[in-house]
Amino acid sequence: MFFHSSKLQYEVKVDTPNPLFAKMLQQAIGGVEGEIRVAMQYFFQAMGARGPAKYRDMLIATATEELSHIEFLGHAVALNLEGAPTSMQDDAAKDPVVNAILGGMNPRHILSSGLSAMPVNSNGIPFDMSHVYATGNIGADMLANATAEAGGRVLAARLYNMTDDPGMKDLLSFLIARDTMHQQQWLAVIEELGGLEAALPIPNSVPEDHEAMAHSYVFLNTSLDKDAPEGRWTSGPSLDGRGEFSVAPAEPMGQAPSLGDAPPDSGAQTEQMAAPPKRRAPKKK
């Protein structure tokens, strides 16, 4: 069950409001790299967690923190929209600066939200929950979480570079730090469970006779004019200790696919049917 405190997790100051930066910040709220995504992803993973209870606890604890991140970023968006222009001059030449701001803002910050944050990304696209990855497999979920936090920290670093506002830089430096920790903690779970060798291949519970092992450690080169790129993945032991990497040229092992003719009454054209219904006679005129 959730509770709320009236203060923000971190202080939000905006020295110079900037409606274009408000649009950019939306990516950190409603983008695939954003806070709604991680809050909901950890929440749903927690609800589906099976096995040792502490991972469930860890997930819900951090889900709760991410909700607080949405909250302070939402406040940051609203503060950046303070004083934004809300009307336009018909002749853009009159005030190109104002018109450039209006053209660059998310118009729905004016039209739909009344100058406050929305659950959308920097293109104004609402977040959709298909990005909540929660598989029931703790290995897959931890990788998904580390991925989300890596994307999130890349985004925060780019936002940090984009602004000169001291308050915003301070807030983003906190976000960068928390993304560091969250990357760490999800990968630490894998380390605690024996590290990558023990975890891989995910799921590590698949019986080996369900797997065509001859194909499990071969880098297939589909290039027609280049050798396979050599690296850790082309020779030497596999990361899971079960095999040796090798390289092979990609080659068809299957048949040429064919579905044959269309059955009658299938909605196809008669020309696709072996025994089509008799063609109607053209009407005499």
Next chain:
Amino acid sequence: MFFHSSKLQYEVKVDTPNPLFAKMLQQAIGGVEGEIRVAMQYFFQAMGARGPAKYRDMLIATATEELSHIEFLGHAVALNLEGAPTSMQDDAAKDPVVNAILGGMNPRHILSSGLSAMPVNSNGIPFDMSHVYATGNIGADMLANATAEAGGRVLAARLYNMTDDPGMKDLLSFLIARDTMHQQQWLAVIEELGGLEAALPIPNSVPEDHEAMAHSYVFLNTSLDKDAPEGRWTSGPSLDGRGEFSVAPAEPMGQAPSLGDAPPDSGAQTEQMAAPPKRRAPKKK
């Protein structure tokens, strides 16, 4: 540039067509764990790859392989739809088996595609490209790819368990194997680049003064009634060698947010405004 061979990468046999399994298989084509996603993800990562060229080559080589996976899975869906019922009895009691199949199938396999594969998941939802994660950061991208392959292998393992069809089991065992390799190869890139310690935190190019380091290795416990779950992430050195893990109770460090009154002419109710426009006089009747 791409080329095509007329044969499939792997042989597809369906001993007993099953239209419900056709619906399930769609998850491996058009689901977030599916082949369209990885094909396009590796393709767009390759197009945006900067730095050592061999990673680009690796990405495009495997993107190309994934296109071939779409192709053989698409054929598997069509073969599972052979002979599927395409009409219903008005009285479901007449033939409950046929009606249960019709109710369980994806109706668009009949209505929209003429008994062949579609770029949709097992709920019939079309794949959308927001799931193509390509950040321009090779660390984030490699984690995203390992995540995708982990989800894909979990899915393939579940599909394997779901069917008794020998041909389908054979095909899925190949898919399980290739997902093993692909998990390996993306994580091998990270190993080649120095391993997790060197790669973390992603992006590892963020200057430390952009990061509020005091918050970078602290597990925040937002629980009101449980201690922080202890583990690799609560004490000891961080995975990136830059710090020591610790635990702290989560506490607000910021202000109580307030946006004040709504400006006049902002589309708010007058009651939200400090100095609202004068209230109209109610019409006398």
Next chain:
Amino acid sequence: MFFHSSKLQYEVKVDTPNPLFAKMLQQAIGGVEGEIRVAMQYFFQAMGARGPAKYRDMLIATATEELSHIEFLGHAVALNLEGAPTSMQDDAAKDPVVNAILGGMNPRHILSSGLSAMPVNSNGIPFDMSHVYATGNIGADMLANATAEAGGRVLAARLYNMTDDPGMKDLLSFLIARDTMHQQQWLAVIEELGGLEAALPIPNSVPEDHEAMAHSYVFLNTSLDKDAPEGRWTSGPSLDGRGEFSVAPAEPMGQAPSLGDAPPDSGAQTEQMAAPPKRRAPKKK
């Protein structure tokens, strides 16, 4: 800032797990009538609230409660999926009951989530945040919230009627009660602000000279063969006390629209252009 307690807001018991009911329950989590929607809607409204602070407090308090509703419903879904069939018989006739269940379930409950809740509706469609209505106008927002709770209570009532499971009925009776309260509280805000007469028309801050008042209280009958349906809206004083209702037949007051010819080089066909580029001469053969 948010915090969490390890116990659910309400006890969840499932006497007889039913994977089909798990699918149905998803509507209450990820449907437009569901808990993710209201949690996020109240949260974003709170973040954008201007004017008296107590409405912000009220919004965030209830947003927090709705997060707890997601949590117990998520647990209810998982408990309903306990023991669900995860493999199929190729010949549906062999066990029509199992096959009907498999056909009726959300396949992603098996394939994607490992038998736990997902942020999707009963069709498996992920919730998308475009349904978070937060306008910055407290009147519009309160109506939107009452609407959401009305839809939610309709849904809960239908789910209640659909199941015979005592634990589920108990949980749903709690949800019905909370939806009652939430309907009440949002409409009570409007009452507190003077009631509908004072609140309407929303926004009540629009100056009357921005409104073509002659058209403000006229029911337009667009029917060609029926009189306007008579009722409270066709005569008598308007609900906002500003006018009198009347009825009028709908009639065009505007011009016939015309855009004229297409400009050259606009990508139109030449036939749409007044002075098309000279037609190429067909190639001699």
Next chain:
Amino acid sequence: MFFHSSKLQYEVKVDTPNPLFAKMLQQAIGGVEGEIRVAMQYFFQAMGARGPAKYRDMLIATATEELSHIEFLGHAVALNLEGAPTSMQDDAAKDPVVNAILGGMNPRHILSSGLSAMPVNSNGIPFDMSHVYATGNIGADMLANATAEAGGRVLAARLYNMTDDPGMKDLLSFLIARDTMHQQQWLAVIEELGGLEAALPIPNSVPEDHEAMAHSYVFLNTSLDKDAPEGRWTSGPSLDGRGEFSVAPAEPMGQAPSLGDAPPDSGAQTEQMAAPPKRRAPKKK
């Protein structure tokens, strides 16, 4: 059945075309606050209307009017796009005004529609029909409609403030007026059916033994550091006359959720299983 007249419902004049305002106007066509939404919402509510026929008639009459609103707004968009720039200078400095317009326009107004209206919002996002709320419950539907018209009138008021064009102001003043009427008429249905006391809680047909009435009129305070915000909703009779409002601190009444171990062959990691399949022996090298 529908019919059409060749003239618009209201005259559309654009004194000074403004392609940026064309983008803004799209919100009134294809936004959630827009005309496609209300046209389709009233249409589908009419098709599902049960009970007194006059509400069906009223719904379809106004649905028909809203189609005409799409039409005149579509014309307004096209007229605002007359003469819009369709090519760019490579060096933005050459003509910053033209480049700011091109950057601020919806690019698809040039690229996809040939300078005419599209069924998209001001971010260019196509309207999707998930926003058509039609529950089969007249109370819920009337609230949903009043909500839609409130959002619509807020939007129209903001668009009015945004432009200086006399023709556009005139058109928007008509839209503001019609939104006034439509707000009125939907709420008048509730008044005609006995007012809020009779209508609430929606659905008012739920037997009281389906509802855990002890929880129906209690404002739950989830805040850890603030008292419940006091108002009409914290004491006094409930709006439906069935109870008395009160306040209580939110508290968990349920269990700590637990799903136990993952079953074998469920696609989880072995570490999540009580009796995992025997771990494979690492390959000797």
Next chain:
Amino acid sequence: MFFHSSKLQYEVKVDTPNPLFAKMLQQAIGGVEGEIRVAMQYFFQAMGARGPAKYRDMLIATATEELSHIEFLGHAVALNLEGAPTSMQDDAAKDPVVNAILGGMNPRHILSSGLSAMPVNSNGIPFDMSHVYATGNIGADMLANATAEAGGRVLAARLYNMTDDPGMKDLLSFLIARDTMHQQQWLAVIEELGGLEAALPIPNSVPEDHEAMAHSYVFLNTSLDKDAPEGRWTSGPSLDGRGEFSVAPAEPMGQAPSLGDAPPDSGAQTEQMAAPPKRRAPKKK
């Protein structure tokens, strides 16, 4: 401007209601082959029509007809849902027929709409307006319309084959007929404008020096192991009379793409940068 008559365009009778067929019929309302799509597509094409006015008139006339098709199909869905089961038995074995129907229905027909039509397809996916194709080019639009009607007639034919209900067959035979006419009328526009030779290539207004004509009539064979499939497109005059068809093997004409190193401060990993920021020293412990 639109008007409405209280009667349906065509009579709707359902002899034996079938909730599964109701789900199927939704494809004809809210599917990409359905009536919402064509109604809106012709409507938006009409609003953007430039050039001869009669095409605009034709578009709006048929758009209006399609609205009436939505209406009678919506009624057909509701009638097929009459008497549908709305509760389930916990033990599916108790009544497999009822449970198969409940599993096969669109659950939202019960939960969300109260047994009436929704603007969704047969998977329950809401229609989205991205499928409204209106380019401003009459040739492209007419092809798009013929395509939509072809898909629509294929769908109607499949629905006809799926049901035994006489009323439904009668309704579908009318739909099949109207789709015939609509296919005809859009292609007749192309014929009236000179036929395919004059219309192609669309847009026919592109100056020939904007086109690399050497590549305009060559079938590129990308197959590695099959000859190009021979047909009307591999030799002989092109359909537009401007060239001769030929065949060529596909070959790269471009460079190997390369983006070089990532710039500093771009959010990439240091390993992707030519001159990365100096690596931090690992913390001493």
Next chain:
Amino acid sequence: MFFHSSKLQYEVKVDTPNPLFAKMLQQAIGGVEGEIRVAMQYFFQAMGARGPAKYRDMLIATATEELSHIEFLGHAVALNLEGAPTSMQDDAAKDPVVNAILGGMNPRHILSSGLSAMPVNSNGIPFDMSHVYATGNIGADMLANATAEAGGRVLAARLYNMTDDPGMKDLLSFLIARDTMHQQQWLAVIEELGGLEAALPIPNSVPEDHEAMAHSYVFLNTSLDKDAPEGRWTSGPSLDGRGEFSVAPAEPMGQAPSLGDAPPDSGAQTEQMAAPPKRRAPKKK
């Protein structure tokens, strides 16, 4: 099965990078008129092709080519983003040119992709696979393909007009040429199968007794105040040779729809029910 060559199909040169044009070009990658769409559409049509094998071969050959178009356009986007501004000045007046570029760019080109192509359109909306039209009917599919290529060529022509960059003009002239060929080849299939008369109405396999032929060639005029627009579609023989075109005023042929009262326990309001549950007594106070 697919293979890859390391060189692009066509050379990509960008003389003057332009991040706004990069945004525009995205329409040709991820728009409905773009290359992902046609690549996937031809691919899925090929996988579902029944009847003569050469059409399958043709489809897969061109699908493969379209993948190469994605590739060179993706490179063109990245090259246009070289040197794009990635930080903003708080005071827009300081450098209006830079700020207008930042406001006009797709912000995710900076924030999400690290200055490279994304699978999105010019509004930043990810492509979704619902636009892959593959019906199993070769006539419908060929029309759909010609439509896609017509939209694509319209788009390419508009992009050509929009830029002054010689490299981009050269690339687009190649795209215009290939779109010409692809329009030709899909329509050539119809010609090869007997031309439009033989192909229409699609599907041409529908028995005539499934069609209400009296309605098949009548243009219905739904206009209340204009005569039917006269043309090829109002008189003379139909394009399929089966009938004669005529004109008729649209008239209702059906009943006034009615669904009667709502059943008890259906979640409706009591006022919608013939015999509602007894109304609760208001609580005494």
